[in-house]
Amino acid sequence: MPEPIPRGRPRSEQSRRATLEATRELLHSVGYDRLTIEGIASAAGVSRQTVYRWWRAKSAIVAEAVLDGVIILPGAAAAGGSIAGILNAMGASLGSPENAGLVRALAAAAADDPAASEALYERMTGPTHAALARSIADGVARGALRPDIDPEVAADALIGAVLYRVLTRQDSPPGYGDDLAATVLGATPGTA
Amino acid sequence: MPEPIPRGRPRSEQSRRATLEATRELLHSVGYDRLTIEGIASAAGVSRQTVYRWWRAKSAIVAEAVLDGVIILPGAAAAGGSIAGILNAMGASLGSPENAGLVRALAAAAADDPAASEALYERMTGPTHAALARSIADGVARGALRPDIDPEVAADALIGAVLYRVLTRQDSPPGYGDDLAATVLGATPGTA
Amino acid sequence: MPEPIPRGRPRSEQSRRATLEATRELLHSVGYDRLTIEGIASAAGVSRQTVYRWWRAKSAIVAEAVLDGVIILPGAAAAGGSIAGILNAMGASLGSPENAGLVRALAAAAADDPAASEALYERMTGPTHAALARSIADGVARGALRPDIDPEVAADALIGAVLYRVLTRQDSPPGYGDDLAATVLGATPGTA
Amino acid sequence: MPEPIPRGRPRSEQSRRATLEATRELLHSVGYDRLTIEGIASAAGVSRQTVYRWWRAKSAIVAEAVLDGVIILPGAAAAGGSIAGILNAMGASLGSPENAGLVRALAAAAADDPAASEALYERMTGPTHAALARSIADGVARGALRPDIDPEVAADALIGAVLYRVLTRQDSPPGYGDDLAATVLGATPGTA
DNA sequence: AGCTAAACGAGACGGTACGTCGGGTCTTGGC
DNA sequence: GCCAAGACCCGACGTACCGTCTCGTTTAGCT
Numbered sequence: 001m002p003e004p005i006p007r008g009r010p011r012s013e014q015s016r017r018a019t020l021e022a023t024r025e026l027l028h029s030v031g032y033d034r035l036t037i038e039g040i041a042s043a044a045g046v047s048r049q050t051v052y053r054w055w056r057a058k059s060a061i062v063a064e065a066v067l068d069g070v071i072i073l074p075g076a077a078a079a080g081g082s083i084a085g086i087l088n089a090m091g092a093s094l095g096s097p098e099n100a101g102l103v104r105a106l107a108a109a110a111a112d113d114p115a116a117s118e119a120l121y122e123r124m125t126g127p128t129h130a131a132l133a134r135s136i137a138d139g140v141a142r143g144a145l146r147p148d149i150d151p152e153v154a155a156d157a158l159i160g161a162v163l164y165r166v167l168t169r170q171d172s173p174p175g176y177g178d179d180l181a182a183t184v185l186g187a188t189p190g191t192a
Numbered sequence: 193m194p195e196p197i198p199r200g201r202p203r204s205e206q207s208r209r210a211t212l213e214a215t216r217e218l219l220h221s222v223g224y225d226r227l228t229i230e231g232i233a234s235a236a237g238v239s240r241q242t243v244y245r246w247w248r249a250k251s252a253i254v255a256e257a258v259l260d261g262v263i264i265l266p267g268a269a270a271a272g273g274s275i276a277g278i279l280n281a282m283g284a285s286l287g288s289p290e291n292a293g294l295v296r297a298l299a300a301a302a303a304d305d306p307a308a309s310e311a312l313y314e315r316m317t318g319p320t321h322a323a324l325a326r327s328i329a330d331g332v333a334r335g336a337l338r339p340d341i342d343p344e345v346a347a348d349a350l351i352g353a354v355l356y357r358v359l360t361r362q363d364s365p366p367g368y369g370d371d372l373a374a375t376v377l378g379a380t381p382g383t384a
Numbered sequence: 385m386p387e388p389i390p391r392g393r394p395r396s397e398q399s400r401r402a403t404l405e406a407t408r409e410l411l412h413s414v415g416y417d418r419l420t421i422e423g424i425a426s427a428a429g430v431s432r433q434t435v436y437r438w439w440r441a442k443s444a445i446v447a448e449a450v451l452d453g454v455i456i457l458p459g460a461a462a463a464g465g466s467i468a469g470i471l472n473a474m475g476a477s478l479g480s481p482e483n484a485g486l487v488r489a490l491a492a493a494a495a496d497d498p499a500a501s502e503a504l505y506e507r508m509t510g511p512t513h514a515a516l517a518r519s520i521a522d523g524v525a526r527g528a529l530r531p532d533i534d535p536e537v538a539a540d541a542l543i544g545a546v547l548y549r550v551l552t553r554q555d556s557p558p559g560y561g562d563d564l565a566a567t568v569l570g571a572t573p574g575t576a
Numbered sequence: 577m578p579e580p581i582p583r584g585r586p587r588s589e590q591s592r593r594a595t596l597e598a599t600r601e602l603l604h605s606v607g608y609d610r611l612t613i614e615g616i617a618s619a620a621g622v623s624r625q626t627v628y629r630w631w632r633a634k635s636a637i638v639a640e641a642v643l644d645g646v647i648i649l650p651g652a653a654a655a656g657g658s659i660a661g662i663l664n665a666m667g668a669s670l671g672s673p674e675n676a677g678l679v680r681a682l683a684a685a686a687a688d689d690p691a692a693s694e695a696l697y698e699r700m701t702g703p704t705h706a707a708l709a710r711s712i713a714d715g716v717a718r719g720a721l722r723p724d725i726d727p728e729v730a731a732d733a734l735i736g737a738v739l740y741r742v743l744t745r746q747d748s749p750p751g752y753g754d755d756l757a758a759t760v761l762g763a764t765p766g767t768a
Numbered sequence: 769a770g771c772t773a774a775a776c777g778a779g780a781c782g783g784t785a786c787g788t789c790g791g792g793t794c795t796t797g798g799c
Numbered sequence: 800g801c802c803a804a805g806a807c808c809c810g811a812c813g814t815a816c817c818g819t820c821t822c823g824t825t826t827a828g829c830t
Contacts, residue, residue, distance in 0.1 A: 160352025200774025544736025
C-alpha cells in the first residue's frame with residue numbers, strides 16, 4: 001500500500017479554497033500579468049508561506065483553480081446541447097466584458113506555463129471541443145452535414161473563432177454563434 | 193503648424209532599433225511573462241532611462257516592435273496568395289516551436305494591454321484576416337464557394353483554428369491547412 | 385504536599401540532554417547570532433515543539449546548558465589552585481580559537497538576556513571570581529600582597545583583562561597570566 | 577590617479593547618516609540581537625534596498641556607526657586626562673543603564689563579526705587603552721608607579737574590569753574608578 | 769566657436785514582490 | 800501528558816525590477 005500514513009496537522013481545506021477563490025477574483029479584476037502571489041495570499045487571508053508550500057508559481061494556482069472547478073466558463077457545461085447551443089452559450093457568456101477579461105487572463109496563463117495550458121485544455125476547452133466534435137461527427141454520419149467536414153478540425157475552427165474574437169477584443173454580435181455554425185458547417189442551427 | 197521645431201540632441205534611431213530587436217529576442221527566449229524592461233535595456237546596450245523615456249510599459253515596446261515590423265510572423269506576408277497558401281504558411285511557420293512560443297508571447301501581450309492588442313491586430317492578424325476574407329468573398333461571388341459562407345466569419349474561423357492549436361500547444365500536422373480549408377470552406381485547396 | 389503527582393508520559397531526559405549538547409555544538413560552530421532553535425532541534429533529533437515546551441528562547445537554552453555543566457570553561461574548575469594557576473588555565477584555554485569563539489558566543493548570550501547573563505555569572509565567572517578574591521584576600525591578610533588591594537576589585541581586573549582580550553580578538557601570549565598577576569598584584573606567581 | 581570619476585546620481589549623505597543614527601537608536605532600545613535591517617531602514621526613513629546597497633550585514637552598519645563617531649562612548653574622549661579621570665568617566669557613563677545596554681550591544685556585535693570587532697577596537701577601546709597605557713608608562717618612568725607594572729597589561733586590566741562588570745550587569749559604585757586604580761596600580765588618584 | 773537644449777549613460781533612490789528561513793503556535797496521531 | 804510530525808501565521812531575510820530622480824556627458828541646431 002503506497003498510501004502514506006498522514007502525520008502532523010492536516011492541511012486546511014479552507015485555506016486551499018480561499019486561495020483558489022481569491023485567485024479567480026483577482027484574475028477577474030486585475031488580469032494575469034498583475035496577479036501576484038502576495039496579492040492572492042492577502043486577499044485569501046492566508047500567509048504567503050502557505051501558498052508557497054502548496055504551489056510553485058502563480059500559474060500553478062490558476063491551473064488548480066481551473067481543474068477544481070473554481071473557475072468555470074460556460075461552453076463545457078453546455079456539452080450535452082446542440083452545436084449552435086454550445087456556440088451561443090460560449091458567445092453569449094464571453095460577450096460579457098468580465099468573462100472576456102477572464103478568458104484573456106487564462107490565455108495569458110496558458111501562454112506562460114505548459115502545465116497551466118494543459119489544465120485549461122483538460123477542463124475547459126477540451127470537453128467543449130470533444131462535445132462539438134462528437135455532435136459534428138454524428139451530423140456527418142446522419143448525412144445532415146457535409147461529408148467533407150473533419151469533425152476535429154471543425155471543432156478547432158468553431159472554438160478558435162470565438163477565442164480569436166475575444167483575444168482581439170472584438171465583440172461578438174448576438175447571432176454570431178448561428179453565423180459561425182452556418183459558415184463552418186453549412187448548416188442552419190435548426191438542422192444540426 | 194503643430195510640428196515642433198526639433199531642438200537639442202536628436203533621438204538615437206540606433207537605440208530605438210536595438211531596443212525593439214532586443215525585445216523580439218527576449219520574447220523568443222523567455223516569453224512575455226519573464227520579459228523585463230531591465231533585461232531589454234541591458235540586452236540592447238541602452239540605459240533603462242532611455243527605454244522609459246520612449247515607452248510607458250513593456251507591452252508598449254512589444255506593440256511598437258510589431259508595428260515596426262521588427263517582429264514578423266508569416267501569414268500576413270503571404271496576403272496576396274491563395275487561401276490554402278496563407279493557411280499553410282501560417283500553419284507551417286507556427287508549427288516551428290520557436291514561432292509558436294512567440295505567438296504565445298504575443299497573445300499574452302495582447303491579453304495584458306488593449307493597446308498592444310490593437311497593434312497586433314492592425315499589423316499581424318488584421319491583414320491576414322482581410323486577405324482571407326477578400327479571397328473568400330471572391331470565391332463566393334464566383335460561385336466557387338458555398339453561398340452560405342460569411343467571409344468575415346470564415347476568416348475568424350480559419351485564423352482562430354490555428355491560434356487555438358498554438359495556445360493549447362497542439363502541433364498542427366503538415367496538411368492541417370488543407371484540412372482546415374476543406375472543412376470550413378468545403379473546398380479543396382486547388383479550387384479556391 | 386505541594387509536590388504534584390506526575391501524570392502521563394514523563395519528560396524525556398534524553399531529549400533534554402540532546403538539546404543542550406546540540407546547543408553547545410552549534411554555539412561552537414556558528415556562534416550565538418546564527419544559533420537557531422530550528423537548528424538546535426534538528427541537530428538534537430528533537431521536534432521544535434519539544435524545545436518550545438521547555439525553553440522560552442534560545443538564550444534560556446544556553447543558560448541551562450551552562451548551569452547544567454554541559455558547557456564548561458576552565459578557570460572555575462581550577463578554583464582550588466593558586467592565582468597564577470587559575471589565570472594561566474583561563475588564558476591557555478581561552479587562547480585556543482575554538483574556546484575563544486565559545487566565550488564570545490556566551491558574551492553575546494549574556495548581552496542578549498539578563499537571565500542568561502545571570503546563569504553565566506553563577507556558574508562560570510562567579511566561582512572563578514570568588515576563588516580569586518578569596519586567594520587574594522588571603523594573600524593580603526598574610527602580608528604577601530600589597531595592603532591597598534581590594535580583593536573583589538582585583539578579581540574584576542584579572543578576569544576582565546582576559547575577557548577584554550578575547551572580545552577584541554587579541555591572542556594572549558603564553559606567559560600572559562603571569563604578567564597579569566605581576567602587574568595587578570605586584571606579585572610573581574610563585575609568591576602568591 | 578586611481579580616483580574614479582563619479583557617475584550617476586551621487587550617494588545621499590542624508591540617507592547614510594539617517595541609517596547610522598537609526599542604528600544607534602535601535603541599539604539603545606532593543607539591543608543587538610533584536611536589531612534588524614528592516615527596522616533600521618524603516619526607522620531611518622530609507623528603503624531596505626538602499627541599506628543593502630551600502631552594507632552587507634547589520635554588524636557592518638554598527639561598525640561604520642562606530643567608526644564614524646555616530647556612536648560615542650566616553651573614555652576615549654577623555655584620553656587626554658589622568659588615569660583616574662578616564663576610569664571615572666568610563667565608570668560613570670557606563671553606570672547609566674542606557675549606556676550599559678549600548679556597551680552590551682556593542683559587545684554582541686563584536687562577538688558576531690570580526691570586522692565590527694576591529695572597528696570597535698580601533699575607535700572605542702583602542703584609544704582609551706593607548707591613553708591609559710601611555711599615562712601608566714609615564715608614571716612608571718617617573719617612579720610614581722610600581723616598576724613591575726606592565727603598562728599594556730595594566731590597561732587591559734583597567735578596561736577589562738569595567739567591561740566585566742557591565743557584561744555581568746553589576747552596577748559600579750561611584751568610587752569604583754578610584755578603587756580600581758588603587759588596586760591595580762597601587763596608586764591613589766591624586767598621585768598619578 | 770560658443771550657446772542652448774534635449775537625449776544619453778550611469779547609477780542612487782523609495783518601492784513592491786519575489787522566494788526562503790526561522791519563529792512561535794496549533795493540531796493531528798502514536799506512545 | 801509527552802513527543803514527532805507537520806501545517807499555520809507572521810516577520811525578516813537578501814534579491815530582482817519597478818519607475819523616478821539626479822548627475823555628468825554628448826550631440827545636435829542656432830546664434
